[in-house]
Amino acid sequence: MARLLLSVLVVANVVSALAVVEARHQHRQLFVQLSRLERARDELNIEFGRLQLEQATWAESxxxxxxxxxxxxxxxxxxVETVVIRP
Structure with a gap:
């Protein structure tokens, strides 16, 4: 009985450790993706600012x-070229 309980606890411990490893791996992948997306966002914000400045320049009277x-x-x-039309 004790041997069975010990075996179950060892298996549960190994499964738990594997789940922790998988969770940390997924966390690292998501963090890398987040960093990539933040960098892309920053580049798009810079581009948007440049385009707003360009639009303001082109739209000057x-x-x-x-x-x-x-x-x-x-x-x-x-x-003499101006004609006024009255109702």
Missing amino acids: NRIDQVARDRLGMKFPEG
Whole structure:
């Protein structure tokens, strides 16, 4: 009887140890994945900041005015070209 109980306890101890090893291995893998994802997040945040700055630069009114004049040949109408329509 004592021998059977001792055998069961040894087997339970080995199974428990293997479960701890598996849990620690899984923890390490998940930690590596978390580190990778955090690094990717940081890179995306940097890229997003750069794109916001670029968008702000392209959307400046001086830039829009310059492109309208140079590429599209647009200009402000002169006094004689302005027509006022009254209801």
